[in-house]
Amino acid sequence: MKKGHPWIYEDEISETDGEITNGCLIDVFGTKNNYLGTGFYSEKSKIRIRILGTNANEKYDDAFFERKVRYALQYRKDVMADDMKACRLIHGEADGLPGLTVDRYNDILVTEVASYGTEMHKDVIYKALIDQLSEMGETINGIYERNEGDLRLKEGLPQYKGWYGEKHPESCVTEILENGIYYEVDVENGQKTGFFLDQKYNRRAIWNIAKGKRVLDCCTHTGSFALNAAKAGAKSVLAMDISETALQMAKKNAERNNLHLDFRQGDVFEVLPQLRAEHAQFDFIILDPPAFTKSRKTFHNAKGGYKQINKEAMRLLGRGGYLASASCSHFMPVKEFRNMLSEAAFEAGVSIRIIEERHASMDHPVLPDVPETEYLKFFVVQII
Numbered sequence: 001m002k003k004g005h006p007w008i009y010e011d012e013i014s015e016t017d018g019e020i021t022n023g024c025l026i027d028v029f030g031t032k033n034n035y036l037g038t039g040f041y042s043e044k045s046k047i048r049i050r051i052l053g054t055n056a057n058e059k060y061d062d063a064f065f066e067r068k069v070r071y072a073l074q075y076r077k078d079v080m081a082d083d084m085k086a087c088r089l090i091h092g093e094a095d096g097l098p099g100l101t102v103d104r105y106n107d108i109l110v111t112e113v114a115s116y117g118t119e120m121h122k123d124v125i126y127k128a129l130i131d132q133l134s135e136m137g138e139t140i141n142g143i144y145e146r147n148e149g150d151l152r153l154k155e156g157l158p159q160y161k162g163w164y165g166e167k168h169p170e171s172c173v174t175e176i177l178e179n180g181i182y183y184e185v186d187v188e189n190g191q192k193t194g195f196f197l198d199q200k201y202n203r204r205a206i207w208n209i210a211k212g213k214r215v216l217d218c219c220t221h222t223g224s225f226a227l228n229a230a231k232a233g234a235k236s237v238l239a240m241d242i243s244e245t246a247l248q249m250a251k252k253n254a255e256r257n258n259l260h261l262d263f264r265q266g267d268v269f270e271v272l273p274q275l276r277a278e279h280a281q282f283d284f285i286i287l288d289p290p291a292f293t294k295s296r297k298t299f300h301n302a303k304g305g306y307k308q309i310n311k312e313a314m315r316l317l318g319r320g321g322y323l324a325s326a327s328c329s330h331f332m333p334v335k336e337f338r339n340m341l342s343e344a345a346f347e348a349g350v351s352i353r354i355i356e357e358r359h360a361s362m363d364h365p366v367l368p369d370v371p372e373t374e375y376l377k378f379f380v381v382q383i384i
Helices: 062-080 116-120 122-135 150-154 197-205 224-231 244-256 268-277 296-316 334-348
Strands: 007-009 025-029 035-041 047-053 086-091 100-105 108-113 142-147 160-164 173-178 181-186 214-218 236-241 262-265 282-287 317-327 352-358 377-383
Touching: 025 047, 035 116, 062 086, 062 122, 086 173, 086 197, 100 122, 108 122, 116 122, 122 142, 181 224, 181 244, 197 224, 197 317, 197 352, 197 377, 214 224, 214 268, 214 296, 224 236, 224 244, 224 282, 236 244, 244 262, 268 296, 282 296, 296 317, 296 334, 334 352, 334 377
Parallel strands: 108 142, 214 236, 214 282, 236 262, 282 317
Antiparallel strands: 007 047, 025 035, 035 047, 086 100, 100 108, 142 160, 173 181, 317 377, 352 377
């Protein structure tokens, strides 16, 4: 619990007292026998305790979890206004519900549980979500669990995916509307929980720059940034991805929205140099790759990967061109990402200026003492 972090690791525990079972609630005391908080105990994970609260008088009953859900939903109602049909409703520790992710796609909730203790209380949490959303006039017809992550194995939990309970739609595919653009979302097979909700307002933020520009969207996935650029009035948009399946979905989304995109399949590390050799011209390039690192051990290799593609993108842009560059790995700190952009510019032989620095949308709140919650970086720079 250094500096307010809600995780206590195995090697930070000096002694235990009494009977402790996996997933139980346990009180935590400091070296001076001062009460530090109460949290879920995990007998297998290196994160041995996930703190739920620091009020010694708190009762961690059903009403506690119902109250946490109410706080989370009220916050989204405050900051997302009428934009709650496709958003993150619960963001784990940032909402006081450790290891729990809940995303909403129209009438379907998609959940992921990565804490043994939270797993034991999920029935109460799910019911609270359905009931409280109903009170807000929002209809939910099913909950789909994407409990496939490796963290579940570390918690001693099984990996699986499927509908929760008996009531649910026949199809795992639904449609959402974001920034005036329709997307088909497959909650069973799509990346993460079905879609990348955290970039919602970053996608909208590119509109002014994209208008009238020749745009290249790298790692387009299902075409979200490319479609926003086309919607904004880009002169042309080339959407590139290594996955043919992703490009087919992007084409389908483009047709659904009556927007024209050009497509190219390939690895971003190979395609960018190829485009330069072909003397392709772009005014605006968007780099939104998957996470290059999922551990501190591979940080330096990942930084090199980010630098390589950013350098190649900068070489493709002429003076006055724009680059939007993102990283979704919390192991790549903001400071290091900013330094990477400077190094990439130096090696590309160009100068840049930072136009804007953004993060995840407001439905993904950040705890200042928990760096894991501040994972998404999104920089817009200009070649000068």
